[in-house]
Amino acid sequence: MTTVVDSRLKVSVIIPSFRPGAYVIECLDSIINQTLRRDDYEVIIVLNGEKEPYLSMLNNKIACHNNMRVIYTSESGVSNARNIGLDIARGEYITFIDDDDIVSPEYLDGLLTVSSESIMALSRIHSFQGSLNNITDNFFITKKYNNDYRNVKSKKNLVKCRSFFSYIAGRMIHRNVIGKRRFDEKIRNGEDSLFLASITDKVERIEFSDISSVYYVRERENSANRKKFNNKELLEMYGKLFFAYSKTYLKKPLAYSFIFFFSRLISVTKSIYNLSKN
Numbered sequence: 001m002t003t004v005v006d007s008r009l010k011v012s013v014i015i016p017s018f019r020p021g022a023y024v025i026e027c028l029d030s031i032i033n034q035t036l037r038r039d040d041y042e043v044i045i046v047l048n049g050e051k052e053p054y055l056s057m058l059n060n061k062i063a064c065h066n067n068m069r070v071i072y073t074s075e076s077g078v079s080n081a082r083n084i085g086l087d088i089a090r091g092e093y094i095t096f097i098d099d100d101d102i103v104s105p106e107y108l109d110g111l112l113t114v115s116s117e118s119i120m121a122l123s124r125i126h127s128f129q130g131s132l133n134n135i136t137d138n139f140f141i142t143k144k145y146n147n148d149y150r151n152v153k154s155k156k157n158l159v160k161c162r163s164f165f166s167y168i169a170g171r172m173i174h175r176n177v178i179g180k181r182r183f184d185e186k187i188r189n190g191e192d193s194l195f196l197a198s199i200t201d202k203v204e205r206i207e208f209s210d211i212s213s214v215y216y217v218r219e220r221e222n223s224a225n226r227k228k229f230n231n232k233e234l235l236e237m238y239g240k241l242f243f244a245y246s247k248t249y250l251k252k253p254l255a256y257s258f259i260f261f262f263s264r265l266i267s268v269t270k271s272i273y274n275l276s277k278n
Contacts, residue, residue, distance in 0.1 A: 011041040011108055011172070012091030016081030017058070017099040018049050023218065024099045028061055028068075031097065036108040043068040044085045045099075049076035079183035079191050082168075086182060095172045102132065102216040110213025111172035118204040121172040122164060123213040132216060139217045141167060148208065156205040159260050164206055166267070168192040170215035177202040189275075190241050190268060197264050198248050201255035229275055238272045 013031060017024060031043055045062070047054055047070055055072055062068035073084055082096060093115055097103060107123060115121040124146070127139035137143075144163050158165070179202070183195045229237070242265060249261045 009042055009091040010112060011093045011095060012089035013041060013043045014082055014085030014089060014096050015045045015099050016078045017045055017047050018076060020054055020099050025061060026102055027099050030102045032065060033105050034108045035105050038067050041108055042091060044089060045070045046081035046084050047072045048081045077185055079185045083182045093172050093174055094178060096168045098169060100218045104212060104214040106212040110209035114207040114209050115172045117174045117176055119207045120203045121207050121209050123170045123209050123215050124211060125170045125215045125217060127217040127219050129219045136219060138219060158200055159257060159263060161206055162260060162263050165196040166193050184244055187240055187244060189237055193264060194244055197261060200260060201252055234272050234276055241268045
């Protein structure tokens with residue numbers, strides 16, 4: 001599919017959604033209340049799997065917002081939903097938001113300010129339980145983010161900042177960096193890291209946005225890192241990820257950093273081990 005880029009749109013926000021609860025309203029409200037001009041961004045909600053009553057709920061919510069639209073697909077899967085969003089996105093920059101999370105009013109504006117075709121912008125990340133009155137910061141990357149916000153605004157060595165390539169949210173990416181790359185729909189755990197690794201050939205450095213630009217991760221009991229897997233599932237998961245990383249690297253070995261990809265494989269091993277202890 002050939003996407004026509006709308007020169008008026010600076011940002012495309014892609015939100016995959018599967019059987020959303022009331023929390024999706026909070027998510028959308030936080031995006032509606034952005035300081036970035038509404039004409040500068042679009043919101044693509046990709047509802048996947050079950051259709052009703054979710055489609056009606058979402059359409060009712062966005063009825064008065066002409067920069068928002070809902071796309072429905074009967075095929076479930078977060079990677080499939082994100083890929084559909086990428087295929088139709090018209091903005092110069094892309095950012096992903098999960099339907100149960102919340103962003104600060106300055107989120108898009110702050111990321112856009114430091115983004116460029118070669119710079120991947122990162123926001124601050126916090127986690128919360130229930131509401132933003134209960135910030136917990138249990139999200140795995142939060143301590144690393146907070147430490148680097150205090151010490152450095154920009155990182156050019158992608159190997160040293162490899163931890164920031166583990167989660168798709170809280171960042172803004174130029175569409176030319178993504179190009180035709182898409183999420184691997186066969187991978188159900190670790191797809192974020194794999195996708196981000198695949199675009200490192202086009203990223204020169206990461207840049208942190210202003211401290212007011214924040215992505216809030218909602219803590220939920222049924223999140224992927226809390227699920228229990230048996231040994232067979234874990235071995236299958238590890239095999240798929242190992243093969244996918246190796247295949248991605250070998251396609252363009254001169255463009256990618258071997259050390260970066262090797263570090264990703266070590267990270268995969270650690271993640272599988274941690275999942276085995278759930």
